[in-house]
Amino acid sequence: MKKITSYHKIFYLLPWILLLVLSACKHDDLQIFKANDNFRPGFDFVKNNYDLSIFAAAIEKSGLAEQLNTAGPFTILAPANAAFNVMGINSPADLDKMNPDTLKFLVQRHILNERLQIQDIPRNSADVRYRTLASTQVYTSTAFNGSQTDTYFDGSYVRRQDVTIANGTLHVLDRVMKADANTTVQDWLAKRPEYSTLVAGLKKFGFWDELATEGPYTVLAPKNEVFEAAGLTPAVINSLDTSRYIGARLFGCYVMPKKHLFVSDLVVFSIINGDYFYYYAIPNDTYIMTITAGRINNTAGDYSLGYGVSVRSKKNYPYDIISNVTGNNQKGLNNLVDNGLVQDLGGIMIMPDQAIKR
Structure with a gap:
């Protein structure tokens, strides 16, 4: 992992700042x-x-x-x-x-x-x-x-x-x-086989049962193909020794308790308060997630939402960048259920070797 200094600060922030600038641009009413x-x-x-x-x-x-x-x-x-x-x-x-x-x-x-x-x-x-x-x-x-x-x-x-x-x-x-009646986050994920690898990880590391409770929860959800591209199949996940890993980091990072976040909320916060980054500390860990979002005017003339998550070793400089992933699958965003939201995510945030207990 590369140590980040103030010299590199702009390099890592520039893609998301550009995305947010686009979201704030004036556009003609259709x-x-x-x-x-x-x-x-x-x-x-x-x-x-x-x-x-x-x-x-x-x-x-x-x-x-x-x-x-x-x-x-x-x-x-x-x-x-x-x-x-x-x-x-x-x-x-x-x-x-x-x-x-x-x-x-x-x-x-x-x-x-x-x-x-x-x-x-x-x-x-x-x-x-x-x-x-x-x-x-x-x-x-x-x-x-x-x-x-x-x-x-x-x-x-x-x-x-x-x-x-x-x-x-x-x-x-x-x-x-998009909304499902009388459905919890757990129900929503369970009946969609394309998220079964995430479900296997949440069950293995003890984050599954809570998703049936009152919440609210916002779940950032990579599909099976994303995990498998990184070599993480359900069989691999089930073989992991939970005592060797920081579970809150490895799979807890995908579950945000007591958060009810539409992707658009992050855009609204950036306009209202100038809060371009939403900071979320992974519970019982030093790792920090910074989440940002924006609206991009595409060739079809609509304004597609997207969001990005950067995981860093701590909030303030200097820190290590662990991962940068995005979610822009328009069909997979803002899935509302009774106890929260599911947001499709296009990448893996933490690999097992990054969550080994030291």
């Missing part, structure tokens, strides 16, 4: 549709806008069309078609592959039983909660960036704000809000 002088009610408005055609089909298939044309008031958080494309849903026909109850829950979570305009949400706030038709809460965060208020619902960016409809208001989202 003109997805023109205001309708007749102010159609909720479902009719969605149905008559091509860019919302998949969401319109989801409303119809869920049997909620008639309700959304009643007096309301409603706030419709409408994912654009591109938001569904990120999830692999490219046409209304793809919705037929979903369980009907799951689809209805998804639609209901995108509707509030009140008229909520951006000005009604406390400015420069994080995780203000509002009730949805699914009887769940949606977490709302805002940050005034100098030219407009950037707003997120459950980590999904509002790309068009305050569209007037006859029975309320509508906001267009760049991502579908």
Whole structure:
């Protein structure tokens, strides 16, 4: 490992600083549709806008069309078609592959039983909660960036704000809000085989059972292929002698107790307070995780979220850099469950030889 001095400081921080600068850049509000002088009610408005055609089909298939044309008031958080494309849903026909109850829950979570305009949400706030038709809460965060208020619902960016409809208001989202009903972090990971290697490590080193408790927990979750590329298979993990390793460092680093962090929260904090780095001390260890995030304007015209984690031997200089990893799998970010969040992570933070007890 290389010793870090102040001379190298800028080298390690530059990629994340550039990412954050991009996230703070002014961008033009996307003109997805023109205001309708007749102010159609909720479902009719969605149905008559091509860019919302998949969401319109989801409303119809869920049997909620008639309700959304009643007096309301409603706030419709409408994912654009591109938001569904990120999830692999490219046409209304793809919705037929979903369980009907799951689809209805998804639609209901995108509707509030009140008229909520951006000005009604406390400015420069994080995780203000509002009730949805699914009887769940949606977490709302805002940050005034100098030219407009950037707003997120459950980590999904509002790309068009305050569209007037006859029975309320509508906001267009760049991502579908992902949430599972009556599910813990443990449940979520257990039913997804692509995270089974992480699960094996959490079980081996005693971090599994707590993920069924109240929490909240934020879990940073590498997929099996990431572990296997580093030579860490379930068989290798099960062969490790737990008495030889600092478990809190080796696998505890992926579990953040008492933290409820959307990736967008880190972007909001950077705008509000200038806090570009979120420091998380690994429990019972000297190692520190520094987490940062940003929004990158891609060629499709949306603002993809990404985050990075740097593990260092201690907080202040001089220290050793242990690893630098990122999470930018758009389908794998901001998975909300009852007791926390799961964030897909694209790399390994700690290898076994870095967690041997000395």
